[in-house]
Amino acid sequence: MIRTEWLREDEVLAIRPDGEIDDDDFKSVAKVIDPVIARRGRLEGLLVDARGFQGWDDTKALIAHLRFVHAHQPKVARIAIAGDQWWLRAAPMMEPLYGTPIRTFAASDQDAAKAWLLESEPEPPNVAILPESRGDVVGIRVTGRLREDDYDAMQAELTRRLPQDGKLRLLAIIDDDFRGWTPKACLDDIAMAFSPWRDRVGKLAVVAGPGLVRWCAEHFPRGLLPYPLKVFEPAELDQAWEWLRA
Incomplete structure (x- = not known):
């Protein structure tokens, strides 16, 4: 499952995958953020708390994840990822593809990740x-x-x-x-x-x-x-x- 929590209402969201995730989890997250993006044009910040993430339930879930990223990442102003998995360090390589600034933090640095999202000035329109x-x-x-x-x-x-x-x-x-x-x-x-x-x-x-x-x-x-x-x-x-x- 993926739990969601607004760190700042309608602006900065935290998502917390727990265990293995399936394709329905991404549909649930989309129901939370899509209305905000429709109203405001974008989400100001997204915190991905990957500490409890244990992979995908099946190939269908992996494909749903890739589609979710492709559809939503360009509409997020900045993304912070917190976790100690080694492969998370490659996440900032996605920035040139979608244009969204991405920073990774150790699992113990959640406060720093939140501060980067909440305390940074909103970026002006491109x-x-x-x-x-x-x-x-x-x-x-x-x-x-x-x-x-x-x-x-x-x-x-x-x-x-x-x-x-x-x-x-x-x-x-x-x-x-x-x-x-x-x-x-x-x-x-x-x-x-x-x-x-x-x-x-x-x-x-x-x-x-x-x-x-x-x-x-x-x-x-x-x-x-x-x-x-x-x-x-x-x-x-x-x-x-x-x-x-x-």
């Missing part, structure tokens, strides 16, 4: 609409590691702002702490560039410091884009806004 946005001129700030949910939310917001008989002029600020994409988000990024969205953009300004994103923006074949693209230094933010609004 894609945020800038308050300077007006009408068909929309600015976004990109930070952290982009997940597929970030693209879903961004497309929904841009669709809402799309003029009925016009195009959007977009400003994308790439923060210094931008950490790239999860694999699925990377595919979403490429697909968006060549989807019907390419005809809904009138101009694109990219503001970025030195790095891969800036290099790719500067060297992207302009002939593949039906709209002008211009790259600016972070110190040229005002010029980027002016170029879009001209």
Whole structure:
């Protein structure tokens, strides 16, 4: 079985597997967190207390576990895992795949695990609409590691702002702490560039410091884009806004 306990209501949850777990256990956990994710968009923190975990009841349970992780990990802001099993130390390797920060703690360090979840400031959205946005001129700030949910939310917001008989002029600020994409988000990024969205953009300004994103923006074949693209230094933010609004 898997016991659940809210460490902070509707924000930080502790799950405690006890003995061997089966596929119905994951359905029970999903019933606890899915309504919260539906309301809030994500779970702020998850503590996995693995001290009593003794494996899976059968292969069906293992598959249910993998499916649960795939469906829910991108929607959790941070995950702490407490336990002394040697293989738990490999859990942080999942961070590049789903973009969720993961830290492991010894079974005796449960208080430290809880503190990391409860005392850390909530992470800002990976894609945020800038308050300077007006009408068909929309600015976004990109930070952290982009997940597929970030693209879903961004497309929904841009669709809402799309003029009925016009195009959007977009400003994308790439923060210094931008950490790239999860694999699925990377595919979403490429697909968006060549989807019907390419005809809904009138101009694109990219503001970025030195790095891969800036290099790719500067060297992207302009002939593949039906709209002008211009790259600016972070110190040229005002010029980027002016170029879009001209």
